[in-house]
Amino acid sequence: MDKRPIGVFDSGVGGLTVVKQVMKVLPNEDIIYFGDTARVPYGSKSKETVKKFSSQIIRFLITKEVKAIIIACNTVSSNCYEELTEEFDIPIIEVVGPGVSSCVSITKNKKVGVIGTEATIRSKAYEKKLKAIDSEISVYSKACPLFVPIAEEGLGESEIAVLTAKEYLKELVQMNIDCIILGCTHYPLLKSCIAKVVGENVKIVDPAMATAQKMKSFLKENNMLNDKKGGDYCFYASDVADNFDSICTTVLNRIYKAKQADIEKY
Amino acid sequence: MDKRPIGVFDSGVGGLTVVKQVMKVLPNEDIIYFGDTARVPYGSKSKETVKKFSSQIIRFLITKEVKAIIIACNTVSSNCYEELTEEFDIPIIEVVGPGVSSCVSITKNKKVGVIGTEATIRSKAYEKKLKAIDSEISVYSKACPLFVPIAEEGLGESEIAVLTAKEYLKELVQMNIDCIILGCTHYPLLKSCIAKVVGENVKIVDPAMATAQKMKSFLKENNMLNDKKGGDYCFYASDVADNFDSICTTVLNRIYKAKQADIEKY
Numbered sequence: 435m436d437k438r439p440i441g442v443f444d445s446g447v448g449g450l451t452v453v454k455q456v457m458k459v460l461p462n463e464d465i466i467y468f469g470d471t472a473r474v475p476y477g478s479k480s481k482e483t484v485k486k487f488s489s490q491i492i493r494f495l496i497t498k499e500v501k502a503i504i505i506a507c508n509t510v511s512s513n514c515y516e517e518l519t520e521e522f523d524i525p526i527i528e529v530v531g532p533g534v535s536s537c538v539s540i541t542k543n544k545k546v547g548v549i550g551t552e553a554t555i556r557s558k559a560y561e562k563k564l565k566a567i568d569s570e571i572s573v574y575s576k577a578c579p580l581f582v583p584i585a586e587e588g589l590g591e592s593e594i595a596v597l598t599a600k601e602y603l604k605e606l607v608q609m610n611i612d613c614i615i616l617g618c619t620h621y622p623l624l625k626s627c628i629a630k631v632v633g634e635n636v637k638i639v640d641p642a643m644a645t646a647q648k649m650k651s652f653l654k655e656n657n658m659l660n661d662k663k664g665g666d667y668c669f670y671a672s673d674v675a676d677n678f679d680s681i682c683t684t685v686l687n688r689i690y691k692a693k694q695a696d697i698e699k700y
Numbered sequence: 701m702d703k704r705p706i707g708v709f710d711s712g713v714g715g716l717t718v719v720k721q722v723m724k725v726l727p728n729e730d731i732i733y734f735g736d737t738a739r740v741p742y743g744s745k746s747k748e749t750v751k752k753f754s755s756q757i758i759r760f761l762i763t764k765e766v767k768a769i770i771i772a773c774n775t776v777s778s779n780c781y782e783e784l785t786e787e788f789d790i791p792i793i794e795v796v797g798p799g800v801s802s803c804v805s806i807t808k809n810k811k812v813g814v815i816g817t818e819a820t821i822r823s824k825a826y827e828k829k830l831k832a833i834d835s836e837i838s839v840y841s842k843a844c845p846l847f848v849p850i851a852e853e854g855l856g857e858s859e860i861a862v863l864t865a866k867e868y869l870k871e872l873v874q875m876n877i878d879c880i881i882l883g884c885t886h887y888p889l890l891k892s893c894i895a896k897v898v899g900e901n902v903k904i905v906d907p908a909m910a911t912a913q914k915m916k917s918f919l920k921e922n923n924m925l926n927d928k929k930g931g932d933y934c935f936y937a938s939d940v941a942d943n944f945d946s947i948c949t950t951v952l953n954r955i956y957k958a959k960q961a962d963i964e965k966y
Contacts, residue, residue, distance in 0.1 A: 471745070472739065472745060472749045472753075473738065473739045478740075478852065478941060478943065479737070479738060479939045479941055480939050480940065480941050482939075483738045483938075483939040579849060579852075579853055580846070580849055580850065580853060580855075580860070582849075583845060583846055583848075583849045584846065586744065586845075587845055587846060589846075592867075593863070593867075594846070594860070594863055594864050594867060597859070597860055597863055598860050601858075601859075601860060672749075673745045673746050673748075673749040674746060675744060675745055675746050677744065698964045
């Protein structure tokens with residue numbers, strides 16, 4: 435048994451969609467969340483910059499004595515996971531592998547769509563992992579960089595969101611995919627809009643649930659589950675702006691006040 | 701006469717629209733540009749974070765021995781200009797004052813629109829300066845946060861841009877404004893789309909030209925103009941990603957390769 439908290443981090447507030455699943459799947463675990471709201475977004479930035487920012491965050495979380503870390507951010511998971519596991523001794527779980535496993539068990543026609551930030555799509559991480567499991571799977575990828583600001587603006591269900599989704603997803607729809615992976619933590623905030631555009635025959639895969647399940651299995655296998663009742667949650671952000679509160683309310687149905695952390699010092 | 705370069709900085713690549721005007725108005729001046737592409741955008745972040753980032757950039761530019769600095773970024777100009785002039789001895793010129801002066805000389809019906817990032821609009825900097833010059837001017841302000849990612853995506857003339865502009869600008873249009881200030885360096889990249897939505901009777905004011913003129917007057921009055929022929933240009937960015945090249949080509953009609961600067965150290 436291990437009473438230390440789990441660390442979860444993201445480029446910004448999108449990772450709260452992963453926190454939500456961890457709260458459900460592991461209700462007795464304490465969580466320390468860090469959102470890099472001062473430097474969000476990561477998806478348009480280079481691998482070197484994303485790696486540097488992520489290392490700073492992991493060093494910060496280690497000072498909070500976490501027992502394991504979830505990289506909620508797809509851009510970090512798909513670009514820097516290997517380097518980060520080499521750099522740090524602490525157990526780290528990322529979101530791409532669990533998302534891929536879910537998708538493989540769902541697709542029937544083996545035509546899969548993947549959407550994410552520019553950096554996630556450029557890395558081909560989803561494509562490589564899908565093909566490694568089943569080389570017959572055809573993967574159609576599309577970067578959708580406007581989805582993050584649309585979600586942060588609270589416009590996830592607006593006419594602008596629908597038009598933008600139609601523009602981004604038209605080629606995927608033509609490819610007759612039966613499954614689409616939301617390869618960015620912000621995209622669940624546009625889920626109903628994306629569902630409308632891809633149609634009811636396309637299953638939507640959000641890697642968050644499978645990621646939380648993977649953390650549960652890991653903690654169980656290693657006798658690291660917390661045996662107390664209920665979880666304590668602590669939120670940190672590099673910039674404490676208003677939208678943390680509003681997205682927190684949308685995703686977690688209540689406001690958790692974020693504390694500011696000077697991440698550049700780590 | 702002063703042969704040192706002028707420093708120009710912005711949250712990202714948008715400030716290149718200001719560099720373009722400085723090149724035109726002051727063709728014999730050398731320019732050192734810094735774009736904070738690793739931490740862009742600033743417009744959704746808090747005043748404290750924007751101030752901290754700006755101070756780091758000014759310290760960086762001072763190491764490059766600039767003789768004066770232009771804050772191309774409206775978010776910085778409208779939120780931190782006074783604090784920065786108190787902190788640093790170097791002459792600093794910002795964009796809000798020049799934009800306001802242009803606008804006051806253009807409006808006839810004294811109904812003015814101002815668009816910018818959330819932080820710029822929240823600061824009320826344009827509104828206060830317009831009212832200080834002419835208290836009869838009515839100011840209608842609107843934050844348009846999706847315009848920055850649309851510009852960075854190269855979608856400034858797309859159907860998505862037009863629909864977004866219609867959504868953001870509908871109230872301003874109803875107010876019968878005769879003049880609109882582009883209170884963000886990215887917005888000139890959506891100029892034709894904005895013009896279409898506001899109609900031909902509304903004059904569009906880009907503060908960049910008046911800002912370059914102000915720098916020219918300042919250098920002339922203080923005998924600080926450079927007397928050589930032609931200018932040398934040097935570009936730095938905190939993250940060197942692909943879109944620096946593409947926006948450089950769009951704005952300046954050629955690629956200037958940006959060097960990477962580790963801004964967090966300053």
